[in-house]
Amino acid sequence: MEISRRQSNSRWLRGLVALMFALAAVGMLAPSFQAQQQLLKMAIPRGLPADTWDYYVPRGNPMTAAKVELGRKLFFDARLSADGKVSCASCHDPKQGFADGKTVAEGIGGKIGTRNSPTLLNAMFTPNQFWDGRAGTLEEQAIQPLINPIEMGNSSHDEVVVRLRGIAEYRSEFLSVFGGEATITRVGQAISTYERTLIAGDSPFDRFIAGETSAISDAAKRGFALFRGKGRCSRCHTFSDAMPLFTDFNYHNTGVAANHPNFDKLARQAFAAAETGQAKSVIDQLAQQEGGQELGRILISYHELDIGSFRTPSLRNIALTAPYFHDGSARTLAEVVRFYNEGGKANLNREWDLAPVALTADEQRDLVMFLESLTGQLPKMPPEQELAKKN
Ligand code: HEC
Ligand code: HEC
Numbered sequence: 039m040e041i042s043r044r045q046s047n048s049r050w051l052r053g054l055v056a057l058m059f060a061l062a063a064v065g066m067l068a069p070s071f072q073a074q075q076q077l078l079k080m081a082i083p084r085g086l087p088a089d090t091w092d093y094y095v096p097r098g099n100p101m102t103a104a105k106v107e108l109g110r111k112l113f114f115d116a117r118l119s120a121d122g123k124v125s126c127a128s129c130h131d132p133k134q135g136f137a138d139g140k141t142v143a144e145g146i147g148g149k150i151g152t153r154n155s156p157t158l159l160n161a162m163f164t165p166n167q168f169w170d171g172r173a174g175t176l177e178e179q180a181i182q183p184l185i186n187p188i189e190m191g192n193s194s195h196d197e198v199v200v201r202l203r204g205i206a207e208y209r210s211e212f213l214s215v216f217g218g219e220a221t222i223t224r225v226g227q228a229i230s231t232y233e234r235t236l237i238a239g240d241s242p243f244d245r246f247i248a249g250e251t252s253a254i255s256d257a258a259k260r261g262f263a264l265f266r267g268k269g270r271c272s273r274c275h276t277f278s279d280a281m282p283l284f285t286d287f288n289y290h291n292t293g294v295a296a297n298h299p300n301f302d303k304l305a306r307q308a309f310a311a312a313e314t315g316q317a318k319s320v321i322d323q324l325a326q327q328e329g330g331q332e333l334g335r336i337l338i339s340y341h342e343l344d345i346g347s348f349r350t351p352s353l354r355n356i357a358l359t360a361p362y363f364h365d366g367s368a369r370t371l372a373e374v375v376r377f378y379n380e381g382g383k384a385n386l387n388r389e390w391d392l393a394p395v396a397l398t399a400d401e402q403r404d405l406v407m408f409l410e411s412l413t414g415q416l417p418k419m420p421p422e423q424e425l426a427k428k429n
Contacts, residue, residue: 078103083415085244085282085354086237087163094162094234099177099227101234104215108208109232112225117205118184118198120191121146126183126229129155132416135358136236141366146191152331154366157359159416160352162234165287169348169364170335176230181222195222238355238414246411254411260401261408269378269395269405274350284353284412289335292392293383294363295346300329305345305386308333312342332365345387357410371406 078101082088095101112118116125129143130136136158138144143151153169161167166174173179183189184198192198202208202220212220215228243262245253254262265271275284295301304324311320317340324330325337335344348364362368368377377383379402381394397405 083239085239101231105228105231108211108215109228112229113232124190130158137359145189149188151188153364158236159238159355170338171349172338176233177226180229181226236417238416241412241414243411257404257407258411261404264405275353285350289347290389291346291387293385293388295332296383296385297367298329298332301332308345309342354412357413371409375402375405
């Protein structure tokens with residue numbers, strides 16, 4: 039008892055000293071910087087996780103109106119790319135549900151990527167970014183496209199930072215938002231803060247769940263029942279009060295990867311490598327081959343059960359972002375439903391319980407009607423209008 043009290047006393051003292059230092063430091067900063075530090079809290083639309091909001095905003099990157107505005111500018115600014123022609127918005131276009139409507143992404147100089155551009159709507163709720171989950175936070179993700187040779191094409195992060203420091207407007211904005219000059223970490227912090235304003239809920243389906251029985255059609259209601267029942271969709275596209283994003287945030291092999299002619303060969307090689315314990319070096323090499331990106335989550339985890347697995351996407355606002363799947367191979371929601379009706383696509387690692395679900399043509403239509411009821415209210419542009427209550 040004695041010891042623990044002394045420990046807690048000294049912890050308290052250390053806290054007090056730290057607080058005094060912090061207050062002194064704040065006092066020394068430029069007044070304009072202090073004025074910009076008012077914390078913002080978003081108004082969370084119906085259907086999205088409101089109670090846990092604070093959990094999704096990292097402590098090290100608090101949300102302020104000025105930071106959102108700086109992030110918004112950076113997001114739409116093609117000067118962040120090596121040739122001055124590609125911005126984040128080129129592939130995450132607000133008019134296309136923050137995706138791009140293309141099969142797979144097209145970056146700098148028209149270079150073609152290997153994967154479909156996902157929406158950024160509600161991306162803040164995803165614990166791991168990218169189809170294979172290779173980035174953790176939005177902060178970590180946001181700086182990767184800048185140096186991706188087929189996206190924004192810069193040879194280094196320094197190159198981007200030097201360019202931004204040379205733009206007078208950004209110089210003063212970074213100073214007032216961060217109390218210092220542009221760094222790559224701050225670029226990532228500003229962009230991801232803007233991304234946290236891109237939330238869309240309050241769909242007809244959410245109003246239905248809240249008790250407005252006529253908010254969706256009878257067909258959509260039947261579709262919801264099929265989604266949770268005969269269609270077995272909610273086995274991966276989880277929907278509950280605690281998990282309202284229609285995803286389990288997990289990785290599954292539905293067989294989309296097997297669309298690629300090289301997948302079977304590469305998957306066998308990856309499987310053999312994983313068994314011998316040589317996984318990392320062999321799989322890193324396979325990743326570089328034509329079709330290698332189709333190996334999916336195993337490229338990150340090196341675990342054979344992840345061959346051809348991709349993250350279950352959220353289905354909120356899904357009607358806005360055709361074409362579908364990580365390779366953009368399904369042009370419409372009806373095509374997606376047909377794919378599942380046949381049990382996905384067979385391959386050596388297909389999800390063990392994915393089997394044909396035998397939905398009739400009417401049932402398939404009902405399921406699509408349900409998916410279409412998941413389109414929410416989009417954030418207004420410019421999005422700072424959506425930043426409601428100040429803390
Ligand atoms: C050339 C097109 C292109 C550009 C430019 C681009 N992206 Fe992307 N973005 C993609 C593609 C394709 C993916 C999926 C890649 C993958 O999963 O391997 C992606 C994934 C993401 C994700 C993860 C979403 C999820 O659901 O996993 C975020 C967040 C994101 N991009 C933000 C940005 C930001 C911020 C910028 C600008 C700094 C940017 N993107 C620039 C095409 C692009
Ligand atoms: C075994 C888990 C699982 C089941 C069951 C499942 N899905 Fe999926 N769903 C996924 C995964 C994983 C993806 C991404 C696949 C890929 O692109 O490789 C996906 C993708 C989708 C997409 C495309 C999303 C986008 O942004 O491109 C839609 C739409 C969809 N599923 C709807 C459904 C419907 C409807 C059902 C039921 C008939 C269903 N899913 C059953 C795991 C599942």
